[in-house]
């Protein structure tokens with residue numbers, strides 16, 4: 001029931017405009033503007049200082065997090081793997097007149113080594129769960145997390161560990177699909193990564209994992225500590 005209500009809110013252009021204060025175009029059938037993790041990451045993104053260089057990984061149809069950071073004066077690059085979703089995101093970006101490049105790429109392929117922060121709301125719904133719910137095949141890249149929901153999460157952690165730079169990464173995961181302990185275990189399996197913090201958004205059921213490469217101090221640790229004031233454990 002709650003799921004259905006949230007689903008229709010997330011498809012409403014009016015609700016998205018109210019929440020994000022952008023004049024958004026309508027999306028094709030089956031598209032949605034945001035999910036619970038978008039909201040948690042949007043909140044986490046307020047810890048990022050103006051002027052920082054940020055990657056919005058898997059920017060999605062409406063590029064909402066990228067646009068919000070751009071509006072706050074960050075140097076943002078959006079990345080998207082799905083060609084159709086990238087076209088929709090570009091439409092949204094153009095509509096705002098935003099100076100914000102969008103790169104079509106897989107995860108951190110080609111990501112600049114001086115990236116200071118990155119945010120990712122990966123597809124994490126286990127395939128069988130999503131198919132039971134009838135999530136649209138055309139938007140599979142947005143939800144399909146593989147058999148247990150961790151396929152893209154694990155690939156992302158590998159890419160972050162191998163990345164040349166030392167960005168602070170905010171990884172948002174809906175704990176109803178992939179439990180916190182499972183994500184923590186995946187991080188612990190990768191000695192090149194350090195879990196700096198976990199911010200729990202209990203109302204949304206989402207955890208934001210704050211990660212660094214472990215090679216150096218994360219960018220702006222004070223900022224993540226400030227975020228810990230609310231809801232982190």
Ligand SMILES: C[S@@+](CC[C@H](N)C(=O)[O-])C[C@H]1O[C@@H](n2cnc3c(N)ncnc32)[C@H](O)[C@@H]1O
Nearest residue numbers: 034038058059060080081082106107121141142
């Ligand atoms: C759950 S949606 C999140 C969209 C948006 N960032 C948000 O928070 O609402 C996941 C997005 O990541 C993209 N994506 C999935 N796998 C990816 C990959 N390997 N590299 C880049 N983007 C990817 C999907 O196409 C989709 O747009």
